[in-house]
Amino acid sequence: MAKRIDVSGLSAFYGTHKAIDDISMTVEPRSVTAFIGPSGCGKSTFLRTLNRMHEVTPGGRVEGKVLLDDENLYGAGVDPVAVRRTVGMVFQRPNPFPTMSIFDNVAAGLRLNGSFKKSELTDIVEKSLQGANLWNEVKDRLNKPGSGLSGGQQQRLCIARAIAVEPQVLLMDEPCSALDPISTLAIEDLIGELKERFTIVIVTHNMQQAARVSDRTAFFNLSAVGQPGKLIELDDTDRIFSNPSVQATEDYISGRFG
Amino acid sequence: MSHAIQDQRPTRARKSAAPASLTRGGLPRWAPAGIAVLAIALGCGLGLALDLSSKVQWGLIAGLLFIGITYTASAVVENRRQAKDRVATSLVWVCFVLAVIPLLSLMWTTISRGLELLSGNFLSHSMNGVTSFDEGGGVYHALLGTIEQVALATLIAAPIGLLTAVYLVEYGKGRLARSVTFFVDVMTGIPSIVAGLFILTTWNLMLGFGPSGFAGAMALSILMMPVVVRSTEEMLKLVPNELREAALALGVPKWRVILKVVLPTAIGGISTGVMLAVARIAGETAPIMLLVFGTQLINGNPFEGAQSSLPLYIWEQYKVGSEPSYDRAWAAALVLIAFVMILNLVARGIARWKAPKTGR
Numbered sequence: 001m002a003k004r005i006d007v008s009g010l011s012a013f014y015g016t017h018k019a020i021d022d023i024s025m026t027v028e029p030r031s032v033t034a035f036i037g038p039s040g041c042g043k044s045t046f047l048r049t050l051n052r053m054h055e056v057t058p059g060g061r062v063e064g065k066v067l068l069d070d071e072n073l074y075g076a077g078v079d080p081v082a083v084r085r086t087v088g089m090v091f092q093r094p095n096p097f098p099t100m101s102i103f104d105n106v107a108a109g110l111r112l113n114g115s116f117k118k119s120e121l122t123d124i125v126e127k128s129l130q131g132a133n134l135w136n137e138v139k140d141r142l143n144k145p146g147s148g149l150s151g152g153q154q155q156r157l158c159i160a161r162a163i164a165v166e167p168q169v170l171l172m173d174e175p176c177s178a179l180d181p182i183s184t185l186a187i188e189d190l191i192g193e194l195k196e197r198f199t200i201v202i203v204t205h206n207m208q209q210a211a212r213v214s215d216r217t218a219f220f221n222l223s224a225v226g227q228p229g230k231l232i233e234l235d236d237t238d239r240i241f242s243n244p245s246v247q248a249t250e251d252y253i254s255g256r257f258g
Numbered sequence: 259m260s261h262a263i264q265d266q267r268p269t270r271a272r273k274s275a276a277p278a279s280l281t282r283g284g285l286p287r288w289a290p291a292g293i294a295v296l297a298i299a300l301g302c303g304l305g306l307a308l309d310l311s312s313k314v315q316w317g318l319i320a321g322l323l324f325i326g327i328t329y330t331a332s333a334v335v336e337n338r339r340q341a342k343d344r345v346a347t348s349l350v351w352v353c354f355v356l357a358v359i360p361l362l363s364l365m366w367t368t369i370s371r372g373l374e375l376l377s378g379n380f381l382s383h384s385m386n387g388v389t390s391f392d393e394g395g396g397v398y399h400a401l402l403g404t405i406e407q408v409a410l411a412t413l414i415a416a417p418i419g420l421l422t423a424v425y426l427v428e429y430g431k432g433r434l435a436r437s438v439t440f441f442v443d444v445m446t447g448i449p450s451i452v453a454g455l456f457i458l459t460t461w462n463l464m465l466g467f468g469p470s471g472f473a474g475a476m477a478l479s480i481l482m483m484p485v486v487v488r489s490t491e492e493m494l495k496l497v498p499n500e501l502r503e504a505a506l507a508l509g510v511p512k513w514r515v516i517l518k519v520v521l522p523t524a525i526g527g528i529s530t531g532v533m534l535a536v537a538r539i540a541g542e543t544a545p546i547m548l549l550v551f552g553t554q555l556i557n558g559n560p561f562e563g564a565q566s567s568l569p570l571y572i573w574e575q576y577k578v579g580s581e582p583s584y585d586r587a588w589a590a591a592l593v594l595i596a597f598v599m600i601l602n603l604v605a606r607g608i609a610r611w612k613a614p615k616t617g618r
Contacts, residue, residue: 085509095500099522109508
């Protein structure tokens with residue numbers, strides 16, 4: 001189910017501006033990898049190159065290779081739509097579709113990709129909502145609009161929507177930054193459960209969160225404003241937070257700069 | 259005690275900008291209404307006294323007095339800042355009243371004169387065999403013509419306009435999109451008679467077709483298209499980018515994202531825009547005169563033969579200049595206004611029904 005990601009020599013551009021420079025890393029299947037680093041260092045941009053969402057931005061362009069179990073996402077003839085079905089994404093701000101009910105929101109990915117039988121959809125929606133720890137809270141109001149839920153519930157709804165299409169990798173772009181600590185805890189617990197089934201990559205500004213949820217942590221940095229972001233170090237989370245091999249990482253996580 | 263002494267000093271110099279007390283004198287709540295009544299009374303009184311014939315002058319005097327009295331009263335009782343605030347508020351009110359008076363007067367005249375003749379009989383009969391100086395007759399053929407022409411024009415213009423707007427917002431970039439935007443802007447300014455002449459030269463003179471409701475509908479669709487493009491474009495731009503990204507990240511192809519997420523989110527505003535465009539073309543006379551020609555008979559086929567339409571009917575009846583035909587013109591005007599009003603209410607209904615729901 002879950003797949004390994006192998007990135008080599010990846011650079012991303014916005015028009016002529018180079019946002020990230022020559023990044024290579026490996027993400028193991030069924031693990032949680034956290035990206036940390038100061039704002040503007042290209043964590044989110046890099047995350048978006050992993051499911052070809054970067055090119056949706058006007059002027060967005062990518063060089064290099066991203067292998068998903070030996071298949072290059074940027075190879076010739078690769079369909080970005082198929083890539084995004086395989087690599088799901090959860091965004092910083094909860095963004096349920098405002099015209100759809102809770103049920104339709106979760107079913108959206110399936111329904112918009114082809115016809116499903118109602119009974120089949122009902123099963124998948126229930127399973128996904130249970131997977132996102134939201135089922136008990138919304139099972140009595142599946143036909144109410146998704147935008148009526150609280151922020152934390154909306155974010156879990158978005159996670160349910162993302163896992164309903166059964167992706168192999170789940171990318172999360174600061175999924176808890178708009179949420180209160182209790183909702184954050186719910187989502188962190190969820191990440192712990194989801195990593196049994198998916199490969200998870202999470203961008204976060206919260207270093208305790210990275211330490212809590214991730215198996216491996218990558219530290220990104222940029223040498224100056226306007227310069228492209230770089231991968232400084234990728235290691236087991238324990239090592240990054242106890243004994244990093246690069247001075248810049250230690251400075252960042254101990255709060256001496258950035 | 260010391261405050262009182264300070265306040266009596268002639269220079270009134272204060273070291274700090276903060277007022278000595280937070281309370282201040284104020285005009286009572288009913289003051290604006292009271293001043294308005296006073297100003298209107300004074301305006302009418304002055305008008306009578308000076309023997310001004312035009313009621314517009316009375317109104318202007320009253321408006322100016324209203325603003326002047328408000329400022330003076332507030333400056334005396336309150337302070338300069340309050341006075342300026344009140345003047346701004348009363349200016350807004352005066353402008354609002356000035357804008358509403360013509361509208362109300364128009365509605366009142368049309369309704370009061372139109373209702374005299376409006377009946378089931380008027381709505382269900384044509385002018386067949388009714389001479390201009392006879393009583394009776396009706397508006398059925400014109401209403402039918404308007405509905406058919408407007409429906410045909412909408413069928414042509416709404417899809418083209420909608421797709422153009424989708425292109426501009428979702429796909430268009432570079433020179434093509436800029437030139438499309440430019441020509442849409444140019445089209446907005448086309449006088450209706452020019453649109454009519456264009457269809458007349460191409461459809462009727464070059465291709466040799468006779469007058470028909472369809473020819474008129476084509477000219478109306480030229481007028482309608484830029485309005486639909488503009489309003490739809492604005493509505494599509496309001497759809498948050500996050501929703502598009504959320505759908506794309508689910509592995510949905512772009513065209514389905516547009517069809518299933520972007521358009522449904524904006525459908526309320528789009529339908530309002532289309533209905534406003536419909537309202538705009540329902541009142542067009544010039545192209546109808548050129549292309550549909552007008553008739554006194556019922557012609558249900560918009561593709562062949564002359565038809566009538568409500569604005570054209572009003573113009574014809576007014577031109578005749580007899581008492582019964584004036585009545586018919588007013589009743590038809592009322593029917594036209596009601597037609598547009600009903601369409602607008604339907605559009606609002608759709609907008610409310612389809613708007614993104616936020617309830618729990």
